[in-house]
Every structure is written in C-alpha cells, then in structure tokens.
Amino acid sequence: xxxxxxxxxxxxxxxxxxxxxxxxxxxxxxxxxxxxxxxxxxxxxxxxxxxxxxxxxxxxxxxxxxxxxxxxxxxxxxxxxxxxxxxxxxxxxxxxxxxxxxxxxxxxxxxxxxxxxxxxxxxxxxxxxxxxxxxxxxxxxxxxxxxxxxxxxxxxxxxxxxxxxxxxxxxxxxxxxxxxxxxxxxxxxxxxxxxxxxxxxxxxxxxxxxxxxxxxxxxxxxxxxxxxxxxxxxxxxxxxxxxxxxxxxxxxxxxxxxxxxxxxxxxxxxxxxxxxxxxxxxxxxxxxxxxxxxxxxxxxxxxxxxxxxxxxxxxxxxxxxxxxxxxxxx
Amino acid sequence: xxxxxxxxxxxxxxxxxxxxxxxxxxxxxxxxxxxxxxxxxxxxxxxxxxxxxxxxxxxxxxxxxxxxxxxxxxxxxxxxxxxxxxxxxxxxxxxxxxxxxxxxxxxxxxxxxxxxxxxxxxxxxxxxxxxxxxxxxxxxxxxxxxxxxxxxxxxxxxxxxxxxxxxxxxxxxxxxxxxxxxxxxxxxxxxxxxxxxxxxxxxxxxxxxxxxxxxxxxxxxxxxxxxxxxxxxxxxxxxxxxxxxxxxxxxxxxxxxxxxxxxxxxxxxxxxxxxxxxxxxxxxxxxxxxxxxxxxxxxxxxxxxxxxxxxxxxxxxxxxxxxxxxxxxx
Numbered sequence: 001x002x003x004x005x006x007x008x009x010x011x012x013x014x015x016x017x018x019x020x021x022x023x024x025x026x027x028x029x030x031x032x033x034x035x036x037x038x039x040x041x042x043x044x045x046x047x048x049x050x051x052x053x054x055x056x057x058x059x060x061x062x063x064x065x066x067x068x069x070x071x072x073x074x075x076x077x078x079x080x081x082x083x084x085x086x087x088x089x090x091x092x093x094x095x096x097x098x099x100x101x102x103x104x105x106x107x108x109x110x111x112x113x114x115x116x117x118x119x120x121x122x123x124x125x126x127x128x129x130x131x132x133x134x135x136x137x138x139x140x141x142x143x144x145x146x147x148x149x150x151x152x153x154x155x156x157x158x159x160x161x162x163x164x165x166x167x168x169x170x171x172x173x174x175x176x177x178x179x180x181x182x183x184x185x186x187x188x189x190x191x192x193x194x195x196x197x198x199x200x201x202x203x204x205x206x207x208x209x210x211x212x213x214x215x216x217x218x219x220x221x222x223x224x225x226x227x228x229x230x231x232x233x234x235x236x237x238x239x240x241x242x243x244x245x246x247x248x249x250x251x252x253x254x255x256x257x258x259x260x261x262x263x264x265x266x267x268x269x270x271x272x273x274x275x276x277x278x279x280x281x282x283x284x285x286x287x288x289x290x291x292x293x294x295x296x297x298x299x300x301x302x303x304x305x306x307x308x309x310x311x312x313x314x315x316x317x318x319x320x321x322x323x324x325x326x327x328x329x330x
Numbered sequence: 331x332x333x334x335x336x337x338x339x340x341x342x343x344x345x346x347x348x349x350x351x352x353x354x355x356x357x358x359x360x361x362x363x364x365x366x367x368x369x370x371x372x373x374x375x376x377x378x379x380x381x382x383x384x385x386x387x388x389x390x391x392x393x394x395x396x397x398x399x400x401x402x403x404x405x406x407x408x409x410x411x412x413x414x415x416x417x418x419x420x421x422x423x424x425x426x427x428x429x430x431x432x433x434x435x436x437x438x439x440x441x442x443x444x445x446x447x448x449x450x451x452x453x454x455x456x457x458x459x460x461x462x463x464x465x466x467x468x469x470x471x472x473x474x475x476x477x478x479x480x481x482x483x484x485x486x487x488x489x490x491x492x493x494x495x496x497x498x499x500x501x502x503x504x505x506x507x508x509x510x511x512x513x514x515x516x517x518x519x520x521x522x523x524x525x526x527x528x529x530x531x532x533x534x535x536x537x538x539x540x541x542x543x544x545x546x547x548x549x550x551x552x553x554x555x556x557x558x559x560x561x562x563x564x565x566x567x568x569x570x571x572x573x574x575x576x577x578x579x580x581x582x583x584x585x586x587x588x589x590x591x592x593x594x595x596x597x598x599x600x601x602x603x604x605x606x607x608x609x610x611x612x613x614x615x616x617x618x619x620x621x622x623x624x625x626x627x628x629x630x631x632x633x634x635x636x637x638x639x640x641x642x643x644x645x646x647x648x649x650x651x652x653x654x655x656x657x658x659x660x
C-alpha cells in the first residue's frame with residue numbers, strides 16, 4: 001500500500017468544490033480523532049458555502065460533548081437527497097462507519113476515504129491514506145491548508161482535539177516535528193488550547209474515580225508481579241452507572257506499574273461474556289498469541305479477546321495462559 | 331520588572347566563554363525543569379570544553395533518575411577552587427538554591443541568574459528573567475541556540491524534560507507556539523521523545539498506586555460536593571514508604587472531579603504538623619485568603635499553609651474556613 005496510490009489533495013479538493021451537498025462521517029464508537037476530524041472538515045466546508053451533513057452512527061461521547069459546534073453531529077437520517085459526495089474519515093474498514101451511515105453513503109455519487117490507518121483497504125472512489133500521520137486530524141489540517149479552505153477557531157479546536165487525543169498529548173511515538181509545527185501554526189492563528197485541554201484531560205465524572213477506586217482495591221499482581229490484572233464485574237458497572245468513555249485508559253493505571261510487563265482488564269458484559277484487554281510492555285512477549293487461543297487477536301503489544309463467562313473462570317483461564325507465555329520468554 | 335532589565339544572551343554568553351570553571355545549580359527539591367535546565371546547560375558547556383560542576387542541594391528525585399547523564403549532578407562540595415562563574419537556574423529566590431550551594435556560589439567571581447519566575451528579584455550580577463517562558467528550559471534552548479553552543483541528544487532530552495514537565499505535556503496556558511516550534515526543531519535534529527515520555531509519565535512505583543488507593547478510599551466531598559479533600563496520615567506514608575515525588579500531582583485526582591471547585595490535601599508531616607495544599611477552579615474563589623488565615627499564602631488559584639496538628643483538627647478548621655469562603659461567593 002504505497003503512498004503513490006493516494007489521490008492528490010487537489011483532486012479531492014476539486015471534487016468537494018464541485019459538490020453542492022456533502023455528507024461526512026467517522027467510525028462507530030467515535031473518539032477524539034473521529035469527532036475532531038468530521039467536525040473540522042464539515043465546519044470548514046460549511047464556511048466555504050457547502051451544504052454539509054455531519055453524521056455519526058453513535059452519539060458524541062460525553063467527554064467530548066463540551067466541544068464547540070458538536071451539535072452539528074447528527075445521527076444518520078433515512079437518506080440525504082442529491083448527495084454529491086460522502087466522506088469517510090478515520091475509518092479503517094467500511095463496516096466501521098455503521099449500518100445507518102453506510103445506507104446514507106450508498107446514495108452518494110462519490111465516496112472519499114481519508115484515514116491514517118495503514119490497513120485501510122482503500123474502499124473509496126478517492127482515497128488518501130497516510131499511515132505516518134499520528135491522527136486523521138493532522139491529514140485534515142494539511143488538506144484544508146493545501147486547498148485554502150477556511151480554518152476558524154472552531155475548526156482549529158477540533159483539529160487540536162483530534163491530534164492531541166490520538167498522540168496522548170504529543171507523547172506517542174507517532175508524534176512528529178510536523179505535528180508540533182501544526183499546533184504552533186494554529187496558536188499563531190489565534191488559538192489557545194489550555195481551556196480545551198483542561199476539559200479534555202482534567203475533568204471527569206465522579207463515576208470515573210469510583211471505577212479507579214474499585215480497580216485499585218481489587219487489582220491482582222501475579223507471575224512474580226509481572227502481570228497486573230483487574231476483573232470488572234457487570235454488577236459494579238451497573239452500581240456505578242458506567243457510561244461509554246468511562247473505562248477508557250483504565251488499563252494505563254496497571255500498565256504504568258514498575259516491573260509489570262502485562263496489564264490485563266477483564267470486563268464482564270451484560271450478556272455474561274467477558275471482554276479481555278491485554279497489553280505487553282516487553283518486545284519478547286506477544287500477547288496476541290495468548291488472545292488467539294481464545295478466539296481473539298490484535299497486535300503484538302496490544303490485543304483482546306471475548307471469552308465465555310463466568311468472569312472468575314475466564315479470568316483464571318486467561319491468566320494461566322498468559323503466565324505460561326511469560327514463562328516461555330524467561 | 332520589565333524585559334529591558336535583562337542582560338543580553340550575548341553578554342551572558344561572553345562571560346561563560348571567558349570562564350574556565352563554571353558551577354550550575356537549580357532549586358532545592360528539584361523538579362523536571364530544574365534538573366533538565368542545569369544538566370542541559372552544564373552538558374552543553376562541557377561539550378564546549380568548559381570545566382563544569384553541576385550541583386543540587388537535594389538529590390535527583392527517583393522519577394527523573396532514568397535521564398541520561400544525571401550522574402553529573404552532584405551534591406555541593408565544601409567549595410570549588412577558582413570558580414569563575416556560578417549560574418542559578420529556575421530559582422526564584424536565592425535562598426532556594428540551598429545553604430550548601432549558596433556557600434559554593436559565594437566563592438564565584440560572577441553570579442548569573444536565569445529564570446522564568448516573574449517574581450525573581452534579579453539577585454545575580456547578570457540576570458535573564460523571562461516570565462512569559464513556560465519553563466527555564468525554554469530559555470536555555472533559546473540561549474544555547476543564540477550562542478551556537480552544542481546541543482547533542484543529551485542536551486535535547488533534558489530540555490524536552492524541562493519544557494514538557496513544566497507545561498503538563500504542553501497543556502498549560504503558559505505553552506506558546508514557540509514552545510511547539512522548539513520541540514519540532516529538536517525532533518528535526520534527530521531526537522524522538524516517546525521513550526522518554528513513557529518513562530516520565532507512564533511509569534510509577536507500586537507505592538504510587540497505594541497512595542491513590544488510599545486517597546480514593548478516604549477522600550471526602552463537602553460543601554455540596556464543591557470541596558474534595560483528603561487527609562494523608564503520617565502512618566500511611568510510613569506504611570507505604572513514600573518517597574519524594576510520590577505525592578506529586580495527587581491533588582489532580584481530586585481537582586478533576588466534575589463540580590468540584592476546590593480540591594485540598596492535608597499531609598501530616600513527621601513532626602505532627604500539617605501541610606495543606608489547596609486549589610481553586612473558580613476565578614471568584616481566592617484560596618490564598620483562606621491560607622492567609624492560617625499563616626500561609628500563595629496564589630489565588632493555588633495556595634498552601636502549614637498548620638499545627640493533630641491532623642483531624644487541622645482538617646476540620648481549614649475545611650470550615652474554606653466552606654465559609656465558598657459560601658461568600660455564593
């Protein structure tokens with residue numbers, strides 16, 4: 001999948017300029033990069049005079065509900081009349097747009113696909129996939145700039161959200177010098193992002209603390225303190241009233257412990273099955289192998305599986321397999 | 331204190347170029363900006379052929395012990411022979427260099443004072459105070475660059491640490507476009523900072539989790555959930571074996587709770603006295619006024635005090651005063 005297969009920004013820009021009605025959507029269970037990218041592109045095209053519909057199969061998560069103009073994001077209607085162009089952003093597989101978005105998109109004359117996931121199979125009529133970009137939001141910045149499309153404070157706030165959340169506040173290895181130069185340029189254009197960061201990173205519902213409290217009280221260390229794990233019961237989630245987004249990043253509390261090489265979270269779902277999330281901090285430990293045993297998979301350093309319950313049994317079986325794998329690497 | 335009172339980088343550079351032996355130090359209880367700044371400047375001057383001693387009254391904290399070449403940081407000797415220039419970095423008040431550093435510095439022919447604290451009274455023979463800089467490390471970058479002094483990977487790692495920690499990973503309001511451009515420039519020079527970030531932000535001793543667990547189990551909400559507070563007993567700290575740095579940022583767990591406008595931590599010290607740290611999230615609430623009542627002080631949004639024990643009494647007295655102040659703003 002070489003960069004040469006990308007359609008040019010100019011070509012994509014021309015198609016959008018010639019369109020009257022445009023629909024834009026990201027992936028199901030949207031995160032900061034998905035919401036930030038679709039609102040940034042959508043708002044810019046609105047400012048440029050286009051009729052734009054910004055769609056999302058699932059609602060904007062509560063932790064992003066403070067963002068400016070997120071009210072523009074709507075759940076997909078039956079169809080959109082005279083839809084000239086549909087744009088899929090940050091969505092590695094077409095299915096992940098969601099059934100309702102796909103139904104609307106099916107009526108479009110042209111499908112544009114812009115993404116930073118290297119595995120994206122280029123399902124659009126026009127495609128721009130850049131896996132060296134840490135966020136789809138970074139591609140959107142470059143695109144808007146190259147086409148001279150409007151970038152007001154709303155667009156800049158959404159691009160910042162997209163880039164900042166997908167780089168862990170500029171800490172991940174995907175962050176480049178260009179990433180920092182983009183932020184500098186947006187600040188020079190008049191944006192200050194500290195209040196946004198305050199809301200994005202330093203504001204959370206009490207529910208979040210209750211989950212952390214349960215994690216810290218119930219977590220287990222095993223395999224000579226090399227595994228840190230937590231089994232989150234469905235009962236606890238009901239008690240706390242967990243909302244989408246509340247559990248995000250909880251595994252990092254276990255991951256950060258000095259000496260731990262594999263943090264695991266077992267999440268009991270409403271149907272009694274158990275969602276396993278596991279990470280490796282040691283290049284020699286391939287956690288996807290362990291997940292494969294239970295019908296799951298993923299990456300070497302970050303994988304998952306869904307197991308049959310009950311919770312305690314799934315926990316024990318998975319931890320035994322993981323411990324065996326850890327023993328194998330010595 | 332206008333910028334016009336600053337001595338020029340060229341003047342400071344000339345003094346350093348003409349020196350043979352140079353000592354550099356930061357403040358007591360050093361943080362990332364202090365350690366990062368003194369090692370960055372010191373290592374650069376060593377590369378430039380100077381005889382450099384990098385001093386710190388207190389040891390490098392455990393969470394920064396992974397940084398390259400921190401072994402260069404030494405506790406102050408009795409004196410340094412033929413000390414031409416002493417450089418104080420990131421130290422708002424001369425006393426905060428520490429008694430032993432001040433004794434060594436007293437033997438220097440020239441004292442240079444570079445800092446980003448606006449309240450710095452310019453106690454050096456040469457001074458460069460830039461309060462718009464988010465970190466002393468950012469001043470050091472500009473200085474080294476302006477003087478064409480060496481910036482190798484070690485220097486860049488320390489400057490990154492200084493800037494990143496003092497801006498909360500580029501999230502604080504002090505972060506500027508220039509800050510991001512500096513990071514971009516250092517990445518273009520060949521640095522990648524993600525492993526450093528991993529160690530800086532995502533690695534912590536189990537002790538840290540035990541403190542968080544106690545905080546979550548023992549925290550109290552009061553004043554209609556607008557105050558979140560925790561009283562940390564000395565017994566707990568002994569049990570856990572708390573080290574310097576372990577408690578840093580704990581208050582942010584309370585600070586982030588939706589609806590809370592004033593997080594407070596009461597820390598019982600070995601002598602039975604109680605160190606109070608308090609924050610305000612509401613412009614109308616001036617927490618320094620409450621601290622002043624108990625002989626403390628600080629800023630409107632972040633203050634502290636030291637109170638007589640026992641812990642439970644200090645806690646009650648302070649919370650009552652804080653609640654009264656909150657009632658006053660309505």
